[in-house]
Amino acid sequence: MVELFESGYQFSVSELMPVPPAQLLPWLCEPELMKRWIPGVDDVVVADGSPQAVGCVTTVTLSSGSQYGNVGWRLTGHVDEIGPHRLVRTYRMRSMTAGVLPMAVGPGEHLRTVVYDLTP
Numbered sequence: 001m002v003e004l005f006e007s008g009y010q011f012s013v014s015e016l017m018p019v020p021p022a023q024l025l026p027w028l029c030e031p032e033l034m035k036r037w038i039p040g041v042d043d044v045v046v047a048d049g050s051p052q053a054v055g056c057v058t059t060v061t062l063s064s065g066s067q068y069g070n071v072g073w074r075l076t077g078h079v080d081e082i083g084p085h086r087l088v089r090t091y092r093m094r095s096m097t098a099g100v101l102p103m104a105v106g107p108g109e110h111l112r113t114v115v116y117d118l119t120p
Contacts, residue, residue: 021085021118025052028087028116029079040064047076054079060091072097087116
């Protein structure tokens with residue numbers, strides 16, 4: 001479902017995972033596990049803090065290739081909230097490239113908040 005707002009958009013996706021939340025949470029926080037399931041991720045690095053704690057900052061590098069060339073993104077993710085049944089992380093775009101050319105990204109130009117509801 002996608003909802004449009006003046007300040008941006010919101011969409012939601014629902015997937016039933018037949019595991020307890022405690023087993024799923026590491027897949028959403030631990031860099032080595034995140035790299036295994038997030039499409040286009042080249043690298044995830046903890047820049048500050050502990051992966052399963054409020055305040056943790058990760059650097060995420062993504063790329064996508066097509067017949068028109070490669071595009072790359074570098075984002076930082078900040079864990080805003082974490083608990084047994086909920087994870088909230090805010091991502092900010094830090095840089096973007098098209099082929100070998102850097103593209104300008106202004107502060108606050110790309111801001112995405114991801115909420116994982118792990119309620120059984």
